[in-house]
Amino acid sequence: IFFGVADKPMPMAVMGTHLTSYKQGKAKPPVADLRYFRVRDERLEQRRRREEYDVPKVHVRDIRDAEMHGMDMVPDMAVAEPMEDAPRMVTEGRGTDMVGEGTERTLGTMDVPVPPPPPGSGDGSGHGGASGAPPKSAYPRDLEPVMARTTNQFIGTARLQYNITEGNRSATWTVLYASDSTRMVVIGKEERPLPSERNRAYFIDREAGTETIYTIRADSTLVQRTSPVAGRYTSTFPVAYQDSLLSGSRKINGRVCEHRLYEIPSTRRETWVDVKTPSLFHDLLSARKAWGGVEIIVRGPMITGVGEGMPMDTKYEFHGGETLTMKVLELKPGVVDPKVFAVTKESWR
Secondary structure (H helix, E strand, C coil), rough: CCCCCCCCCCCCEECCEEEECCCCCCCCCCCCCCHCCCCCCHHHHHHHHHHHHCCCCCCCCCCCCHHHCCCCCCCCCCCCCCCCCCCCCCCCCCEEEECCEEEECCCCCCCCCCCCCCCCCCCCCCCCCCCCCCCCCCCCCCHHHCCEEEEEEEECCEEEEEEEEEEEEEEEEEEEECCCCCCEEEEEECCCCCCCCCCEEEEEEECCEEEEEEEECCCCCEEEEECCCCCCCCCCCCCCEEEEEEEEEEEEEEEEEEEEEECCCEEEEEEEEEECCCCCHHHHHHCCCCCCHHHHHHCCHCCEEECCCCEEEEEECCCCCCCCEEEEEEEEEEECCCCHHHCCHHHCC
């Protein structure tokens, strides 16, 4: 990246991006017309999320396949962010369950999450705010059993493939996952020159209450940092959304999957879910209590809803923005080799 700074201090490091070299002098005008670009402030985005979160009421209605694209949508919020940043989030309050072929029934009205309380009003339950901290978002009641888990429900290994496109840009990466009852490791692999944002790994130990992040520098050295995981819910935005259950089933990797859909005016997510296999995404969420950094490689809220089951094939579309797909290439429940939890440079080969 080449850029010029006029009459301002030179930034040497910004948000994990470090300046390796620079030369004083005059720079050529930028090739792109910067009038058509803008810089987003995440703090303003979070403020807008909180303001739009205050929805007075959510109406639940029956949904038929024939009217899925023309139905009245629930007012919602949409967060617009660049492709390389955290995914756009949307909220929903609709839940359905299968009754028979081609029909559905509502599961009942889902409580509308109350607006996050102001900083300093927390009650210690994990749903309030701490002094000076941004307000926490309420999560759907369906996720309370997930958050209360102390062990992983999915034990085994998985290989997932992601692809994201936005305009004429695209990126593809693979995620390797392994877990036993209390440990899990997530490794992102992307065929790009180092350092690459998605060439990273996370090792989470429930018993120790720690998470170790591994990143690879430009010189191929492996850097790790260990920190405690949050003991309670800390997310400032909703972590999952309610899907509708559609008719029909499909076999993926020998597993019978049910059809689910989440749709509002700005966003559409179509997912095929293996209901007999626990979701590794829910295990990650229950251990971390928020998505945070691991979201860079797993894109949790864009892939999974609040319902039980492992997403096997997902297509997420933000209208006018990016399209994300996730496919499970391999899923093997069972005992795993303890060596997989030792992350080294060989883990990326």
